[in-house]
Amino acid sequence: MTETPKPKILKTRVTLLEMTNRPVYSIPTPASFKLAIMSAKRISLPFYRFLYEQVGKPHHWFVHRTLSDEPLAALIHRDSVEIHVLYVDGSPAGFFELVLNQEPGVAEILYFGLVPEFQGRGLAKFFLSEAIATAWMSSPAKVIIETNTLDSPRALQMYQRMGFNPVGFADAEIEAWL
Known part of the structure; x- marks a missing residue:
């Protein structure tokens, strides 16, 4: 009888960030690609x-990794959830998931990221700017986002450069995705 291996547990530091003022600028659309956000x-x-x-x-x-279909559909098909997909030259290159007004006056960028093949091409700041602008369309008092030390090493800096301020920290343990 073979024993199921125990999952590898990773330690991470989670940072909660918030933005309380709508940005006054946006990032220009990169001109070297045919882009669509749908x-x-x-x-x-x-x-x-x-x-x-x-x-x-x-x-x-x-x-969301281990959820079966019914609970996942219940989460992502709620009226308060919006999912937007970035296409680059016709291929899906990333997505962001917003949760709007689940907490009164709060828009949360729950997930944001690019497929690895599209990272390092100057798309992240533009796409994040679009996620932020979309979140502000629901007229919240603030927009929040989380990152952790397992995300891109540039994520926290980029969020701060885009106008988010750290407001909380927590340590967490996460099961590695093998």
Whole structure:
């Protein structure tokens, strides 16, 4: 009888950031690509899982990873959730997931990221600027986002440069995505 290996546990530091003022500027659209950002109304579960894995696996995203279809659909198909997909030259290159007014006056960028093949091409700041602008369209008092030390090493700095301020920290343990 073979024993199931125990999952590897990773320690991480989580930073909660918030933005309380709408940005007065936006990042210009990169001119070297054909780009489209499309809202995915009632995104199919296989496509969502594909995006979640492609973007989240290198960073060990875990919250939606093990959900079966029914609980996942209940989460991502809520009226308060918006999912937007970035396409670069026709290929899905990333996504962001917003949760709007689940807490009164708060818009949360729950997930944000690019598929690894599209990182390092000057797309992240533009795409984050679009996520922020979309979050502010719901007229919240603040926009929040979390990052942790398993995310891109540049994520925290980029969020701060875009106008987010750290407001809380926590240590967490996450099961590695093998």
